[in-house]
Amino acid sequence: MVGFRAAFLNETTKLMKKKKILAAAILSVLAVVVGQVAVTAIKHGFGLRVVGSTEFPLVVLSIFVYTILPLFATFVAIDMFNGEFSANTMKITLTRPVTRFGVYSAKVLTIALFIAANLFFVMGLSLLAGLMFNPSSASMLGMLRIVLSYSSSFLPVFVFALLVVWLCNLLRGGLAVFFLSILVFVGFTFLDIVLSHYSSFFITSMFDWYTLWISEKINAFKIMRQLLIMLGSGIMFFTAGYYLFDRKDI
Amino acid sequence: MEKAIKIAGLTKIYKNGRGISDLNLDVDQGDIFGFLGPNGAGKTTAMKMMAGLIKPDCGDVKIFGASVLDNYVVAMKDVGCIIETAESYPYLTANENLKLYARFYPGVDQNRIDECLEITGLIKYKNEKSEKFSLGMKQRLGVAAAILSKPKLLILDEPLNGLDVEGMLDMRALIKRLAQEDGTTFFISSHLIHDVELTCTRIGVVYGGKLVNVEYTKNILSDYASLENYFVSEVDRNGRV
Numbered sequence: 455m456v457g458f459r460a461a462f463l464n465e466t467t468k469l470m471k472k473k474k475i476l477a478a479a480i481l482s483v484l485a486v487v488v489g490q491v492a493v494t495a496i497k498h499g500f501g502l503r504v505v506g507s508t509e510f511p512l513v514v515l516s517i518f519v520y521t522i523l524p525l526f527a528t529f530v531a532i533d534m535f536n537g538e539f540s541a542n543t544m545k546i547t548l549t550r551p552v553t554r555f556g557v558y559s560a561k562v563l564t565i566a567l568f569i570a571a572n573l574f575f576v577m578g579l580s581l582l583a584g585l586m587f588n589p590s591s592a593s594m595l596g597m598l599r600i601v602l603s604y605s606s607s608f609l610p611v612f613v614f615a616l617l618v619v620w621l622c623n624l625l626r627g628g629l630a631v632f633f634l635s636i637l638v639f640v641g642f643t644f645l646d647i648v649l650s651h652y653s654s655f656f657i658t659s660m661f662d663w664y665t666l667w668i669s670e671k672i673n674a675f676k677i678m679r680q681l682l683i684m685l686g687s688g689i690m691f692f693t694a695g696y697y698l699f700d701r702k703d704i
Numbered sequence: 705m706e707k708a709i710k711i712a713g714l715t716k717i718y719k720n721g722r723g724i725s726d727l728n729l730d731v732d733q734g735d736i737f738g739f740l741g742p743n744g745a746g747k748t749t750a751m752k753m754m755a756g757l758i759k760p761d762c763g764d765v766k767i768f769g770a771s772v773l774d775n776y777v778v779a780m781k782d783v784g785c786i787i788e789t790a791e792s793y794p795y796l797t798a799n800e801n802l803k804l805y806a807r808f809y810p811g812v813d814q815n816r817i818d819e820c821l822e823i824t825g826l827i828k829y830k831n832e833k834s835e836k837f838s839l840g841m842k843q844r845l846g847v848a849a850a851i852l853s854k855p856k857l858l859i860l861d862e863p864l865n866g867l868d869v870e871g872m873l874d875m876r877a878l879i880k881r882l883a884q885e886d887g888t889t890f891f892i893s894s895h896l897i898h899d900v901e902l903t904c905t906r907i908g909v910v911y912g913g914k915l916v917n918v919e920y921t922k923n924i925l926s927d928y929a930s931l932e933n934y935f936v937s938e939v940d941r942n943g944r945v
Contacts, residue, residue: 457777460807467804471795542791546849549755549787550808551780703758 457552461560464547465534469564474533478526478568482576485522489514490583510584511577511600512668518576519607519661523569527615528635530568534561535619535699536628545704554700562692565615570608577604603664610660613684614639616691617657623698654683706769708733708857708889709754714763716749717913724750724913727763731891731906733856736883738904738921739893740935746913747893748788751861754891755785767857784855786863790846794835798826798845801834802852809853820848823878825871839866847875851882857889858882864896872896876903901931909938916942 469475493510538544547557581600585592617638621631642656653659663684666677709731717723724746731737741747752758754765756772756779765772770779792801798821806812821827824844829837834845843866850858863879864872876899882888894900900907901921908918917938921931928934 456810457808463807464804467800468793468796471793471800541794542789543793545755545757545787546791546793546805548757549780549783549785550805551777552808553776701759704752 457550458556458560461547461552461557462563465560465564466567469530469568472533474526474529478522478572479575481522482572483579485518486514486576486579486583489517490587494587510588511580512603514576514580515603515607515664516662519611523572523611524614524639526572527565527569527611528618528632531565531615531618531622532628532631534565535622536626536631539626540628548704555696558696558699562616562619565619566612569611569615573604573608577601599668602667606664606667607661609684610657610663613688613691614657616688616695620691620695623695623702654680657684657687660684705733707731708735708768709891710766712764714750714753714765715761716753716758717761722746722913724910727915729908729915729918731889733889734883734887735906736879736890736904737892738900738907739891739910740897740900740907741910742939745910747910748861750910751787751859751893754859755787756780757787782856783859784850784853785859786846786850787859787861790843792834792842792845792849795833797831797833799830801845802849805849805852812853816852820852823851824848825874840868840871843867844871854886855888857891859891861893862895863892864894864899872899879903897932897935907931909935911939911942
């Protein structure tokens with residue numbers, strides 16, 4: 455447990471020291487600012503009310519969850535695995551008194567923390583922007599819907615990140631993993647349209663999972679089904695990734 | 705007394721046919737063991753297996769009685785190592801690097817980090833990022849990281865790489881001091897035969913993936929003019945032209 459704790463703290467420290475985290479924060483702020491400027495411009499230019507204060511964060515989420523968030527989660531995963539293997543720094547951790555499972559779990563947990571932190575950062579920003587520009591339409595229920603939407607968006611993006619982690623351990627080059635991740639993302643999105651009956655098996659189709667949680671009539675059966683599929687996929691990707699990580703010769 | 709290292713039937717053969725085969729070796733506590741061999745003889749492969757970085761095809765390594773394969777955490781608890789090259793996170797300072805490593809060892813505090821930086825002559829560069837370090841300074845940081853937890857066993861693969869003359873002398877003195885004062889066991893590979901002769905108490909020669917001889921340095925020097933002569937003779941005897 456000492457080893458896992460140390461590995462997790464070290465992974466978060468390393469992540470915080472890298473420029474990627476700053477880039478993710480800047481892009482997140484930009485996304486919110488550009489979104490709010492667009493909404494305000496339409497409102498004042500055309501006299502149309504696009505969204506209220508508590509709807510704005512949901513509009514931001516619908517874009518953010520398909521773009522910046524999975525992109526940076528992929529960057530972070532590649533950096534943690536392929537980056538460390540190619541820079542020869544993986545052996546620094548692997549020669550310490552900690553199991554490979556401990557190191558692998560610590561890395562995955564740090565990716566989870568990054569996704570959650572990024573989601574809540576954007577939620578806070580967009581909520582603030584929404585309240586500043588449209589304070590009249592704020593409500594408690596609206597706020598609750600936002601928190602629920604952002605919280606539930608964590609799982610599908612995390613499962614996608616686990617898929618990337620598996621690819622990171624399958625392939626040696628970080629660039630190859632990056633392009634393959636994009637191909638998988640685009641492919642799954644395309645298959646989701648073509649083979650809509652099987653969309654539940656394409657993890658990217660569940661990036662809008664949060665809409666099920668905030669719809670007028672909650673479909674508990676569908677939520678449960680998608681939750682189980684995501685958990686199953688996540689466990690499989692985590693295990694397959696660990697299997698490869700454990701067998702790697704450094 | 706329990707052996708510091710007990711290697712039994714350790715084998716790892718790569719696809720190109722190189723590697724190490726059926727390595728059997730015991731290293732006593734307090735030994736400064738020199739692992740000599742020509743390029744590609746399998747020294748680093750053996751050391752990587754000892755540190756758990758690669759898995760052997762068969763065989764096992766026990767460090768103070770704990771198997772590296774079955775009980776890695778216990779086996780590595782009292783081990784410090786530099787394998788192949790001394791690496792550090794380039795975007796962190798020397799002090800931050802050591803702070804990261806210290807988290808794995810309860811009891812290692814900032815005082816100990818400063819002490820290690822002092823020993824290795826890096827204290828005045830403690831707040832500089834290691835990306836700006838020269839090869840020798842990176843090697844010194846690697847040594848500081850290896851001795852940080854006051855390990856009972858140090859596995860050092862080419863510890864003198866990149867060090868200047870002063871660094872080499874310091875390193876040699878450090879190894880001797882740790883062995884004498886703390887009873888630290890060393891397992892060292894080096895191409896610098898003269899340094900091995902001056903530092904190591906016991907020598908193992910590996911050639912073509914096999915351990916061909918193990919002998920105490922004093923016995924070698926009573927039969928040969930220098931360790932270099934012994935090494936050349938062993939290598940020749942085992943088929944090298």
